Amino acid sequence: MARAGHVLSPQLPSGVRARALLGGLLALLLLGPAAAVLLIGDDAAPPPPVRVDEVRVGTLPTDIAFAQGRAWVPSAGSDELVAIDDRANPARAGSYRARSGALRVASDGLTIWLAGAVGNSLTSVDPLFGSEASRHSIPVGADAVDVAVGPDAVWVSNGSRGTVTRVDPVTDRALGPPIRTGRFPTALAVGAHDVWVVNSGDGTLARVDPRENLVVGRRVPVGRDPQDVAIGFGSVWVANRGDGTISRIAERTGRPQASVRVGGAPSALAVTTDALVVLDSERARVLRLDPKTQRITNVVEVGGFPTALAVGERPSLWTADARRGVVTRVSR
Amino acid sequence: MLLLTAGCGGSSDAVRSTPPARATTPAGRLDLGVVAITARIGRDAVESAGVVVDSDRGLIATTAHGVWGARSVKVSTGIAVLHGRIVARDACDDLAVLETQPRLPGLVAVQPSADGTLVSGRPIVAVRRHSGLPSRGPELVSQRVTVRSGGVRRLVRGVRPKGAIALTAGALPVAASGAPLVGADGRLAGLALVAERRHRTVRAALPWGTISARLRELRPGGRAQYVGWRHHYGCSEALHRYQAARHRGYRRGDAQLNAPVPATRLAGTEDVDR
Numbered sequence: 170m171a172r173a174g175h176v177l178s179p180q181l182p183s184g185v186r187a188r189a190l191l192g193g194l195l196a197l198l199l200l201g202p203a204a205a206v207l208l209i210g211d212d213a214a215p216p217p218p219v220r221v222d223e224v225r226v227g228t229l230p231t232d233i234a235f236a237q238g239r240a241w242v243p244s245a246g247s248d249e250l251v252a253i254d255d256r257a258n259p260a261r262a263g264s265y266r267a268r269s270g271a272l273r274v275a276s277d278g279l280t281i282w283l284a285g286a287v288g289n290s291l292t293s294v295d296p297l298f299g300s301e302a303s304r305h306s307i308p309v310g311a312d313a314v315d316v317a318v319g320p321d322a323v324w325v326s327n328g329s330r331g332t333v334t335r336v337d338p339v340t341d342r343a344l345g346p347p348i349r350t351g352r353f354p355t356a357l358a359v360g361a362h363d364v365w366v367v368n369s370g371d372g373t374l375a376r377v378d379p380r381e382n383l384v385v386g387r388r389v390p391v392g393r394d395p396q397d398v399a400i401g402f403g404s405v406w407v408a409n410r411g412d413g414t415i416s417r418i419a420e421r422t423g424r425p426q427a428s429v430r431v432g433g434a435p436s437a438l439a440v441t442t443d444a445l446v447v448l449d450s451e452r453a454r455v456l457r458l459d460p461k462t463q464r465i466t467n468v469v470e471v472g473g474f475p476t477a478l479a480v481g482e483r484p485s486l487w488t489a490d491a492r493r494g495v496v497t498r499v500s501r
Numbered sequence: 502m503l504l505l506t507a508g509c510g511g512s513s514d515a516v517r518s519t520p521p522a523r524a525t526t527p528a529g530r531l532d533l534g535v536v537a538i539t540a541r542i543g544r545d546a547v548e549s550a551g552v553v554v555d556s557d558r559g560l561i562a563t564t565a566h567g568v569w570g571a572r573s574v575k576v577s578t579g580i581a582v583l584h585g586r587i588v589a590r591d592a593c594d595d596l597a598v599l600e601t602q603p604r605l606p607g608l609v610a611v612q613p614s615a616d617g618t619l620v621s622g623r624p625i626v627a628v629r630r631h632s633g634l635p636s637r638g639p640e641l642v643s644q645r646v647t648v649r650s651g652g653v654r655r656l657v658r659g660v661r662p663k664g665a666i667a668l669t670a671g672a673l674p675v676a677a678s679g680a681p682l683v684g685a686d687g688r689l690a691g692l693a694l695v696a697e698r699r700h701r702t703v704r705a706a707l708p709w710g711t712i713s714a715r716l717r718e719l720r721p722g723g724r725a726q727y728v729g730w731r732h733h734y735g736c737s738e739a740l741h742r743y744q745a746a747r748h749r750g751y752r753r754g755d756a757q758l759n760a761p762v763p764a765t766r767l768a769g770t771e772d773v774d775r
Contacts, residue, residue: 228580245605312584314602329573329587
């Protein structure tokens with residue numbers, strides 16, 4: 170079910186203004202420095218309107234990815250992959266039965282890759298065809314906890330086995346033996362040169378060279394119970410749910426640069442043009458981390474049980490609330 | 502609820518929170534609190550059971566021998582099938598704690614009985630569920646069992662859980678190991694321990710009072726979520742032998758938590774060939 174968008178503007182009742190201010194903060198995040206000058210430099214200028222849309226996606230949405238003008242959301246409870254048209258009024262456009270459990274999703278812009286806990290396989294969905302024939306199951310021989318897509322490979326973290334598996338997106342086959350990275354690799358991200366893997370079981374970050382399928386150097390200790398990793402601004406960022414910190418590691422050298430305390434339980438990350446966005450699943454809020462000053466700003470409180478965070482194309486910010494089974498898009 | 506929408510006059514009405522209706526009845530709470538565990542040990546898929554002890558953090562209590570040396574742990578719950586991560590284990594008490602991955606709302610911790618003890622002769626019920634995705638027909642299986650007087654000499658060779666009591670349970674299968682034992686009041690009284698020993702099956706019960714005392718000893722560690730119990734590596738040799746005798750392809754290394762991962766290329770060579 171889709172919700173029509175709502176525009177927050179200064180003409181709204183006074184009770185809305187505080188939230189409009191929050192919307193302004195979000196606009197700062199999405200629009201960058203130009204909007205900041207506009208908002209801060211002129212007190213009389215109203216904050217730009219922010220539009221909020223909600224789409225019901227099923228039971229327990231757990232992740233968000235974008236491909237072919239749509240947001241793709243796996244729903245763990247209903248074991249389906251739901252497509253949402255990312256248009257002016259976002260609407261549910263269809264769904265695919267995952268059949269392997271649907272927990273994490275990634276995309277290269279064309280194909281959707283789905284990781285779940287049923288079976289030991291990865292599922293690829295090509296939405297161009299929109300039929301059962303477009304769904305392929307790729308055995309990986311181990312758990313498929315998270316998935317990330319690079320220019321020439323799809324990477325899967327294998328959880329209890331402590332490895333990551335490389336999958337060839339052309340032949341839909343696992344390439345080479347699994348690469349051991351540490352205890353319970355939970356999330357991974359593909360950078361310009363390397364694949365970065367966070368091991369939540371031992372609180373470390375491993376760097377995999379995709380040319381040789383080898384772990385490079387020692388694993389970098391991060392915080393406790395790391396849950397997500399993102400790459401941006403020349404750094405690798407790790408969200409440590411167990412101690413409420415964000416670890417910053419130099420992408421080029423792999424050396425720790427900083428640990429930023431954000432509080433709560435940071436569990437998901439996304440990168441915009443000018444900031445790192447952090448989802449605090451404990452306090453149900455979205456934070457903005459300025460990569461230059463490392464200053465934290467509270468962007469919006471989302472409530473519910475947020476499980477996923479993504480930055481869309483409009484630009485827009487997407488979150489998934491597993492408790493209500495709703496995906497929310499916040500845009501200009 | 503998204504605060505931005507709260508001020509948008511009625512936008513919050515259209516997408517309402519679905520109340521967890523199942524959690525309001527005892528049966529519904531059990532459905533959301535009892536899990537099936539499928540562990541890949543060696544080349545075998547080992548089925549066992551478990552019970553949610555912390556719904557906010559997705560923590561599940563089960564038996565250690567059901568997940569010892571697992572290279573894959575899947576947790577079938579009443580809401581979805583999730584990955585399981587071993588966060589603590591104690592071979593001597595045959596106890597392990599798993600955490601679901603990812604952490605999701607909807608699980609319900611089964612309420613423990615007031616005294617946490619098992620009374621000899623009083624019938625109780627062992628509850629487990631079938632593995633797999635929810636909504637595929639009846640998933641919970643219950644079986645009446647009776648606690649006998651007297652302790653258990655040993656569960657498997659070298660493992661004698663403290664406080665374990667013998668259980669009379671005709672056909673309680675090995676897959677019921679870790680199943681919560683529930684009294685007539687619907688509250689958790691203990692955990693079933695079922696293990697095979699020389700072509701016969703040993704069935705015992707661990708009172709919830711013993712388990713909760715052990716759970717209180719758990720403390721988060723510096724890097725991993727928990728450092729585990731004091732007896733983290735105690736009795737591990739016994740479980741190594743037990744798993745090696747039953748599961749082809751079992752490797753000791755798979756049971757080593759926090760095993761070092763050596764670098765396969767030296768640091769400082771990142772820019773070579775680049």
